Amino acid sequence: MSDVLSALGKKVKPILLSPVPEWYEFLFAEKLPILGRDVSFEQLKQGQFCQPDLIMIIDTNSYSQLPQFDGYLKQNDKPVLVIDHHVTADGLGDVELIDTTAAATGLIVFELLKYASWPVTEKIAQALFVAVATDTGWFQFSNTDSAVFRSCAELIDAGASPTEIYHDLYQNYSHQRFKLMTAMLNTLELHLDGRYATQHLLQRDFEQAGAAYSDTENLIDECRRISTIEA
Structure with missing residues (x-):
């Protein structure tokens, strides 16, 4: 979503709650700031990191999965958009794109991009394919339905490379x-x-x-x- 919104001319400030595992690093051109390490809770609360018009939360709708950030959300009066596929939900968002039948949040994001006619670049396709592949255990879990494969075919057409992704995820252990x-x-x-x-x-x-x-x-x-x- 960061790449999509940036391509649309929006100013985006991603922040993570934990470091990116090394096998996912190939998805990022640069290291992203981590709350508690690069940005303190006080800096976030006081608007020193950013002063957002919208807060976007991807792949969770639960306070328990947002350590430190949950306090920021509860104090903040900015609108919150949640995109998620999990059943557990605390209702974090003012606007929520939730589909508990989706095998991966990446599929919901992909449908949003198509609906809005937003760009799906090779880099975005690669990231969305990773999201789907990992949430389905590389297409072995019971949540792998025909919709998964149809979407993945579209992502491959948009530039995702399953061969490269599989190598980076599963043949690249430290x-x-x-x-x-x-x-x-x-x-x-x-x-x-x-x-x-x-x-x-x-x-x-x-x-x-x-x-x-x-x-x-x-x-x-x-x-x-x-x-x-x-x-």
Whole structure:
């Protein structure tokens, strides 16, 4: 949305609540500011970071997923637009584009762009394809319906490259992430005749691997490769 609005001549100031995992960095031309690290809550509250006409929240509608930023929202009188597909909702937005049947928020954004006849550049198509691919577990989850593939075909026509995206997401692990995954798999236990799996990580595993919390993303799915696993 940042690229779309910038292309329309709008001034956009993105802010993140946590660092971008390294396997998503290929999507960003520059590092984005992080609340609590690059911008303090006080700077945000006092308008030193920006003085927005509109606040846009993407892929959540829950205060619990917006640490620190939730306080800013509750104090702010600026209009809020939420685009999301999750069932849990605190009603953060004055305007909400919500579709709980959508497999990914990226699909809702894509439909918005088409409806408004806004540009879908190669870079935007790449980002939206990533959003859809990751929310569907690279098209393996039960939320992967025909609408997903139709939209992805359009995104490929607009310039998205599944080959490049798959490499950057799944064949580009750091050594630290791989060591963390090894530590986690070493704790794997099967229960209920192999239908249920548990695994865990300790703080020392992160320290020994030199890994960050962001390195855990999607690691929980590794045990699902076992044929008997249901949960």
